[in-house]
Amino acid sequence: MRTNMDQSVVEQYQRDGFVHVPGFLSGDELTELKSAVQDAVAAMGRRKVAGSELNWESGDSYYDRVFTQRLNLWRISPTVKQYMLSPELGKLLCRMSGTRGMRCWHDQALIKQPFANPTAWHLDNPYWSFHSQQSISIWIAMEDATFHNGCMWFIPGTHKLARFDNVGIGQNMGDLFGLYPEMAKIDSVPVPMKAGDCSFHNGLTAHGAGANMTRGTRMAMTCAYMPEGATFNGNPNILPPSYLKTLKKGDVLENDEWNPLLYSEVAINR
Ligand SMILES: O=C(O)CCC(=O)C(=O)O
Numbered sequence: 001m002r003t004n005m006d007q008s009v010v011e012q013y014q015r016d017g018f019v020h021v022p023g024f025l026s027g028d029e030l031t032e033l034k035s036a037v038q039d040a041v042a043a044m045g046r047r048k049v050a051g052s053e054l055n056w057e058s059g060d061s062y063y064d065r066v067f068t069q070r071l072n073l074w075r076i077s078p079t080v081k082q083y084m085l086s087p088e089l090g091k092l093l094c095r096m097s098g099t100r101g102m103r104c105w106h107d108q109a110l111i112k113q114p115f116a117n118p119t120a121w122h123l124d125n126p127y128w129s130f131h132s133q134q135s136i137s138i139w140i141a142m143e144d145a146t147f148h149n150g151c152m153w154f155i156p157g158t159h160k161l162a163r164f165d166n167v168g169i170g171q172n173m174g175d176l177f178g179l180y181p182e183m184a185k186i187d188s189v190p191v192p193m194k195a196g197d198c199s200f201h202n203g204l205t206a207h208g209a210g211a212n213m214t215r216g217t218r219m220a221m222t223c224a225y226m227p228e229g230a231t232f233n234g235n236p237n238i239l240p241p242s243y244l245k246t247l248k249k250g251d252v253l254e255n256d257e258w259n260p261l262l263y264s265e266v267a268i269n270r
């Protein structure tokens, strides 16, 4: 994993709210992570969140046909955990987002099946159980992501325009722009990737992906991260009921079982 990043990459991320990093994984790393993700997805069957009885996929909704979505693979795959929760990656995420510590929010395998629906424009952070201008996600291409099979698109600078209001990932690609008309005035940028490339995006950057027009899959492994010290905003998202019932708004989200710490300057200086 290429976690040693030039300052120009960090600056690009901070300015645009996203950045593309070619060759993030070596060929061997790609092979190892991809087979671990495939095994974990197979082990989960129709269960969407590892280690949770909630959220079974029916398979026939519009959203189910945007992508096959499986969350928290790190809980059942030591290899996925080793990559997505790596301390070196955590340190890079802190550098990019300007925070002192980073926890895992959730990982996700996102596989656009043949002829899958597009991913409507959206923001990520408003879905989650904390609000932060510094949340960050990594999106790693496990297969080439192309114009044909649904590569990611971003709108530069929108992380500076967004509030914590959101729309769902529905059938209308452009609903987000009803909420944020100013974002529709900026040109969107496609990010086709070779397998092993990655992108980083801020949880408030507007992004989406095209339909998969091909008979092949478009497989990505992603992970969202929460700055250390972020507090509960009342939104359950994927937190389990047993944990939710112990939380009230404003509590710091610091449960190591659900949101493990990748890296913290504070812990290192202690
Ligand atoms: O892979 C996709 O189509 C969408 C990914 C996404 O929205 C994300 O990683 O936040």
Ligand SMILES: [Fe+2]
Binding pocket: 122, 123, 124, 207
């Ligand atoms: Fe997203």
